[in-house]
Amino acid sequence: MEQIDDIDLQLLNILHDNSKYTVKELAKMVNLSPSPVFERIKRLENNGYIKKYIALLDAEKLNRGFIVFCNIKLKQHDRNIGNQFVSDIMKIEEVVECYNISGDYDFLMKVSAKDMKHYQDFVFNKLGSVESIGSTQSTFVMSEIKNLYG
Amino acid sequence: MEQIDDIDLQLLNILHDNSKYTVKELAKMVNLSPSPVFERIKRLENNGYIKKYIALLDAEKLNRGFIVFCNIKLKQHDRNIGNQFVSDIMKIEEVVECYNISGDYDFLMKVSAKDMKHYQDFVFNKLGSVESIGSTQSTFVMSEIKNLYG
C-alpha cells in the first residue's frame, strides 16, 4: 500500500475538520499549487484514507439531542442469536452506533433520542421486541465534553 | 426559528450520509430544480441544521483502529477538579469523544489508539498525568457493528 507523507497528513487533518475548503485554499495552507493538492486528495480517496464526506447535523434541532449509552447482554452466546441481534439493531434508527465489547456486557450502543420519554419508548417498544436481548443497562449522557465528529 | 419541511429533511438525510452530491443530483433526488435546492441547503446551513462538512478517515489506515471505551471517576467532585479534567482531556489526541455521564463513573471517553501497546502507553503516560482522575475502567471494542459516522 502507498505511503503517505507529511503534506498528505496535513490535508487529512484539515479535511477531517472541514471538507468545504477549495483546493485553492488548501493549496495555500500546505504551500503547494492547486494541481498537486487536487491529485493528492484524489489519491487519498482512491487509496481509502478518505472514506466519505458527510454533513454533520445539529442533533438538538432535529430532536435527537438526548444521548444514552446502552449496554446489552444477549440471552445466549451462539452465532444465530448474535447474528439476529446485529440484524435487528441495524434497522433501529435510534441506534447510531453499536460495538461488540469486552467485559460484563456483550454490546455497547449509542442511542440518540428526543428526550427521556422517547428513550423510554425506544427501550420498551424497540429493544423490547428484540428477542436476542437478555438484559440492558442505560448510562445517560448529561453533557458532551468533546466530540471530534460533533 | 424556521420550520423545516419534508424536502428539507430528505436533503439533510442525504447529506448526512454523503455530502458530495452536486446540487443537480440532489435536485433530481427530491424532484426539484437546482435553484430551490441550493437555497434550501444554504438556509439549513445558516439556521444551524447543518453544522459542518467533514471527511471521514479510515482509522485503521491511520493507525487508530484500536477503540476503547474508558470510564473515569474523578478524585473529588468540585468544580475546579472537573474543569481541570475537561481542560486536560481536550488536549489528548487519543480521546476522540468524552461525555459527562450518570451512574458509577463520571465520564465516558472513546479512545482511539494504534493497538493495545499504544493504549497502554496512553493510560500510563497521558491519563497517568491527569491529576484529577481517581480511577479508570477500560472496555475494549472487539468489533464495530454499526456507526452512522463511520
Place this chain on the structure above:
DNA sequence: TTCTAAATTAGAATAAAATTCTTTAAATAC
C-alpha cells in the same frame, strides 16, 4: 559528482459546478 529516469509540481486551458438573477407559478391573505 554527473547523468538518467521517475515522480512531483506549476501554470494554463477546459469542463463542470456553484451561485446569482430574473421570470413565472403557486399559495395565502385580504
Place this chain on the structure above:
DNA sequence: GTATTTAAAGAATTTTATTCTAATTTAGAA
C-alpha cells in the same frame, strides 16, 4: 375575486474542479 408573499424554474454568470502540458525536483546508477 385581487393583491401580496413565497417558492420554483430556467438562464446567465462566476467560481471551482479537473485535465493537460511543460518545467522542476528527486532518487538512483554509473
